Amino acid sequence: MAQITAALVKELRELSGAGMMDCKKALSETDGEIEAAVDWLRTKGLAAAAKKAGRVAAEGLVGVAVDGGNGAIVEVNSETDFVARNETFQGFVASVAKLALNVADMDALKTCAYPGTGRTVGEELTHLISTIGENMSLRRMDKISVAEGVVAPYVHNASGEGVGKIGVLVAIKSRAAAEPLIAFAKQIAMHVAATNPASLSRDDLDPALIEREKAVIGDQARESGRPEEIIAKMIEGRIRKYYEEVCLMEQTFVIDGENKVAKAVELKAKELGAELAVGGFIRFGLGEGIDKKEDDFAAEVAAAAGA
Structure with missing residues (x-):
């Protein structure tokens, strides 16, 4: 039997777009023959992902996860909103957001182990592309943390636990009890989702x-x-x-419609009897910055009818 080297696996991955473990198995099944391995992957439906890679993926979901004073947010794109309603896809996005809590950047996230599969996150995404039948991409991630205080999440247009069209994380610095802090941070996060501020304050602009x-x-x-x-x-x-x-701190707080956010923070600090400050925020809106193809449906129908 031919020796299955790392270089051989890499070559098959580049040709097929399939995951590393799938490529290794395919080579084992075909005695190291690249072309036969590609055919084996195609037969199993695992080589289809590469053909889908050029299609625009501007739909999908944003996922958020928090653990005490740490929060992570990710965006995973798909071609259609239909996939965003798929429970398997929703579970993937939620799981990836949780994994992002413990990695430094996107490269580390893609290569970390995906639970219960024997695959990495990147390989699991390729597997989903093959099984669901649409191009998908793990587009971006970010993290926020606070040494003393809380990080609270908010998801707008949620389609599942911790996943939706807009995701926000807000960090509050304080020594006050966690429960009222989280409740207030979620109100700030709702405000951020609604107004999409460019910065925390004018100093950060x-x-x-x-x-x-x-x-x-x-x-x-x-x-x-x-x-x-x-x-x-x-x-x-x-x-x-x-x-x-x-600037977030200078906007009128959407929750009460009267005070500036800075004033709302000041009033909450007085109410809780502790110093309180907004430590930062992250907002991901699904598909921000992606050039979406605008289809002319009428033209398509006319073309199909031979007009």
Whole structure:
């Protein structure tokens, strides 16, 4: 029997898109013959994943997981929303979010063991592509932690436990009891889901965003022929308004509709009798930044009818 080397397994993986363990088994079954191994994988339905890899995957789910003061969030994409309603896919996303709690980055996440399968996360994803029949991708992950306090999750449009269309993690720094902290952090997370702030405060805002906003405001004002001293005051006022729109702590809290988030934090600290601060947040909206193909359904029907 031919020796099944790591290089041979790697070559078969690149040709077929199948998982490492599946490739190793295929080579064992075919005495190390690459072409025969590809055919073996095709027969088992395990080589189909590679053919699907070029298709746009902009649907799917965001998954969140927390453990005390640690939180992780992932986005796993599929081609259609139908797959996002598949319980197997939902379970995969939820499991991957939990695994992300204990790894440093995406590369480590893809190579860590997926529970109960003998496969890695990356290999399990390839297996799902083959069995479900759509292209999928583990697009991104992020983590947040706080040394003293809590991390609370919120999922909007949830389709299962810890998975949905928008996922948010909010960290609260405090020595107060965990239960009221988590409840308040979840309210902040709901706010973040609704408003999608660009930063925690103006100090965290990308200076390039501010300069771009100033340039736009200035150009608009100059077109009206206003003098530079008036333009400067207009820029100052509009930038103040911009901060209120994009900085979490300066936004009006959607839960009460009156106070700024910073004021709501101050009131909660007084209520709990302990110092309290928002330590950070992460928000993933499904498909953000993905160029989705817009199908012209009428044109497709006309083409099919020979029009």
